[in-house]
Amino acid sequence: MSLPPxxxxxxxxELDSGRVSSRELTELALQAALNSSEAPSTFIAxxxxxxxxxxxxxxxxxxxxxxxxxxxxxxISIKDLFDxxxxxxxxxxxxxxxxxxxQRDSTVVERLRRAGAVIIGRTNMTEFAYSGLGLNPHxxxxxxxxxxxxxxxxxxxxxxxxxxxxxxxxxxAIGTDTGGSVRIPSALCGLTxxxxxxxxxxxxxxxxxxxxxxxIGPLARSVSCCAQLDAVLSGNSHMNLRMxxxxxxxxxxxxxxxxxxxxxxxxxxxxxxxxxxxRAGARLVEIEVPEFAELAHINRQGGFIAAESWxxxxxxxxxxxxxxxxxxxxxxxxxxAIGAVDYITLLSxxxxxxxxxxxxxxxxxxxxxxxxxxxVVAPPIxxxxxxxxxxxxxxxxxxxxxxxxxxxDGCALSVPCHKPGDAPVGLMxxxxxxxxxxxxxxxxxxxxxxSHAA
Numbered sequence: 301m302s303l304p305p306x307x308x309x310x311x312x313x314e315l316d317s318g319r320v321s322s323r324e325l326t327e328l329a330l331q332a333a334l335n336s337s338e339a340p341s342t343f344i345a346x347x348x349x350x351x352x353x354x355x356x357x358x359x360x361x362x363x364x365x366x367x368x369x370x371x372x373x374x375x376i377s378i379k380d381l382f383d384x385x386x387x388x389x390x391x392x393x394x395x396x397x398x399x400x401x402x403q404r405d406s407t408v409v410e411r412l413r414r415a416g417a418v419i420i421g422r423t424n425m426t427e428f429a430y431s432g433l434g435l436n437p438h439x440x441x442x443x444x445x446x447x448x449x450x451x452x453x454x455x456x457x458x459x460x461x462x463x464x465x466x467x468x469x470x471x472x473a474i475g476t477d478t479g480g481s482v483r484i485p486s487a488l489c490g491l492t493x494x495x496x497x498x499x500x501x502x503x504x505x506x507x508x509x510x511x512x513x514x515x516i517g518p519l520a521r522s523v524s525c526c527a528q529l530d531a532v533l534s535g536n537s538h539m540n541l542r543m544x545x546x547x548x549x550x551x552x553x554x555x556x557x558x559x560x561x562x563x564x565x566x567x568x569x570x571x572x573x574x575x576x577x578x579r580a581g582a583r584l585v586e587i588e589v590p591e592f593a594e595l596a597h598i599n600r601q602g603g604f605i606a607a608e609s610w611x612x613x614x615x616x617x618x619x620x621x622x623x624x625x626x627x628x629x630x631x632x633x634x635x636x637a638i639g640a641v642d643y644i645t646l647l648s649x650x651x652x653x654x655x656x657x658x659x660x661x662x663x664x665x666x667x668x669x670x671x672x673x674x675x676v677v678a679p680p681i682x683x684x685x686x687x688x689x690x691x692x693x694x695x696x697x698x699x700x701x702x703x704x705x706x707x708x709d710g711c712a713l714s715v716p717c718h719k720p721g722d723a724p725v726g727l728m729x730x731x732x733x734x735x736x737x738x739x740x741x742x743x744x745x746x747x748x749x750x751s752h753a754a
Contacts, residue, residue, distance in 0.1 A: 302332035302468025303375060308525045311374050311471055315362065322362070322373025322418060325471075326355035329375035329420050332469035337448075341440030342460045342467060344380045344390060346421035351375070354418045370532055372416030377470035379461050380422040381429060382406045383505035391507045392425040392457075394438045395616060395623045406505025408474060408516055408533055415532045420470050423460030427625040429476060429509045430609065430632065432484045432698040433684060433691070434459030437625050441685075444489055444678045446724055452678040455485030455698070461519050462489040472520040472529055478509045478605060480674075480702025482517045483714040487673035487726025490716050492747070493519045494526035495702070496736050497711045501533045508612055510605040513706045523713060523743040530736070539737055543744040547581030550666035551729075551742075557592040558701050562675040565718075569725035570672050573717040573750060577670075580749040585664050591656040592704055598649050599707075602634035607643055610635025627691060650707065657708050658732055668735070668742055669705075673714040673726030674698050701728065711736045713743040717750055 303325060314320045333339060333346045358373035383389050383402035390396045405413065412419060424439045426432075434456030435441045442463035444452040454462050458475030462485035465473050475482045477495040486493025494517045501516040508514055518529035527541045553574070559567075574584055601607075609632045621629050638646075661669065675697060684691045705712045705728075712730035729746055731739040 301328050302336065303328045303471060304468065305465075305521060306471070307521045308371070308374060308471060308528055315373050322355035322358040323352065325373065326351050326375055326418050326420070329469050332467045333420055333464065336467040336469065338442040338463050338467050339469075341436070341442040342424055342463045342469065343377075343421045344392065344424050344439060344460070345387065347419055351418050351420050358416055358418070369415045370528060371412065374417060374471050375420045375469070376412060376417040377420050377423050377461060377464040377473045378409065378412070379458050379473070379475045380425055381476055381507045382408050382474070384409050384419075384422070387422065389507050391429065392427045392436055392439065393624070395620050402505065404505070407502040408506065411532050411535065412474070420464070423458070423464050423473065425459055425461070426457035427628045428507075428609070428613070428632075429457040429478060429481060430605070430628045431456050431695050432480050432702070433695050434485060435681065435685060435691075441681055443681070446490070446678065451681045453488065453681050453684065455488035455678065457481040458485050458519065462486060462491055465491060465519060465521075472518055472525055474529070474533070475517060475519055476506065476509070477515050477517050477702070477706070478513045479699045479706050482519060483673050483702045483712060483726065483728065484698055486519050486714045488678040488724055490718070490724035491519050492522055492526055492716065493517065493714045494530055494740070495705065495712050496530055496534065497733050498706070498709060500711075500736060501530075508608070510608040512604040512608060515706070523715065523740060523747045526713065527740045530740070539740070541740060541744060543748065544741045545581070546577060546745045546749060548583060549581070549742065549745070550583045550585060550664065551577070551668055551670040552661055552664045552666040553584050553586045553670050554589045554592060555586050556589045558671045558704070559675065561697055562672065563677060565677050565723050566672050566675055566725050569718045569722070570727065573727050574670070576749055576753040577746060584670065585666060587660060587664055589657060589660050591653050591660070594653065595704065595707060598646070598653065601638050601642060602631070604646065606631065606635035607638040607646070608635070610638070627688065654708050661732065667731070668739055669728070669730040671701055671728050671730070673728040674701060677723040677725065705730045709733045711739050713739055715743060715747050715750065
């Protein structure tokens with residue numbers, strides 16, 4: 301038994317009508333979290349007792365006709381990066397098994413609890429969030445729901461977040477996105493994921509990867525679900541999600557870099573989606589963005605992620621490196637070679653780069669970028685596990701397109717654009733800094749057009 305795949309609006313209506321109780325939803329979610337085939341590698345901790353207690357409390361309040369907040373009684377999973385009072389924040393690692401439990405909830409967890417969410421548990425992830433593939437040698441790697449017999453990656457680093465939903469252990473999941481870690485697993489697993497502008501959601505009580513790039517966002521069943529969760533996480537209760545008509549909306553399709561290495565499945569799904577949006581009245585403009593081709597050179601030493609993760613991990617690596625995933629430790633160690641001059645130069649280069657990308661989009665008069673979230677479908681786990689070279693090249697390929705939006709300090713949605721039954725493919729709608737509501741409104745329209753064409 302597991303939680304059926306429905307939207308937050310659906311579950312809210314079911315709860316409000318009395319057709320289902322929060323305790324019943326929670327029991328279905330807990331059964332999947334504890335007993336599904338992927339359960340051992342999806343959750344690092346399952347909060348069965350507190351989840352049941354929260355569900356019972358929401359049911360009592362609902363029965364008493366007490367006005368309830370947005371997520372009251374709905375099962376949600378959280379990534380193993382967020383502090384919860386009394387829980388160890390392991391970040392998908394065994395290095396922190398002896399760390400002190402958090403003394404208080406992170407702001408994200410506080411806001412979820414205030415919204416009435418039933419927190420089912422803490423989801424597995426790439427160790428310390430440092431990969432877009434989702435492999436974890438300590439806790440295992442949950443398999444993508446597509447082609448489970450082959451055993452394909454879920455995407456990372458929010459791997460367990462995505463699989464908690466596809467297994468029916470949560471109605472939505474909260475992850476983090478530093479270079480694509482919400483959007484990649486969403487794209488590979490057929491979900492919708494939203495990466496907000498960094499700092500839109502407070503990072504208090506969140507174990508960092510790169511504070512310059514880290515952002516917190518939801519994985520869910522629809523754009524509306526993502527918007528509702530973002531409103532809770534950001535504290536923005538006045539969001540206007542009125543769908544904008546696609547007619548005469550301009551979307552810029554960057555031809556620089558983002559289609560390099562694309563496979564036939566992703567190319568076909570993206571082209572079909574573009575045709576659908578054009579028929580719905582959207583104006584798609586192909587543009588060159590030379591700045592995109594510069595980013596690999598700008599980040600040649602490892603960029604902000606290597607520098608800032610090294611600052612956090614240096615002391616721990618010095619004494620406990622043997623306990624790390626070697627592939628994660630190696631990437632963190634690149635930061636040791638980044639000096640103050642390199643870092644200050646990187647800050648300057650980013651400002652110049654952002655200004656260039658902003659000008660390219662402004663010159664087109666377009667509202668947002670449109671591109672494949674990732675250029676390939678989910679590859680098999682075994683081959684990546686067994687080859688460092690393949691792991692490294694595939695990781696870079698998966699992260700490439702999403703990272704562009706983190707570096708420009710923007711916001712982005714990944715929405716499914718594949719045909720039912722086909723390999724999952726994500727379509728990314730990306731905007732500039734602070735354009736979150738515009739991207740979400742566009743996303744609702746894009747989602748509706750794709751749904752009608754399915």
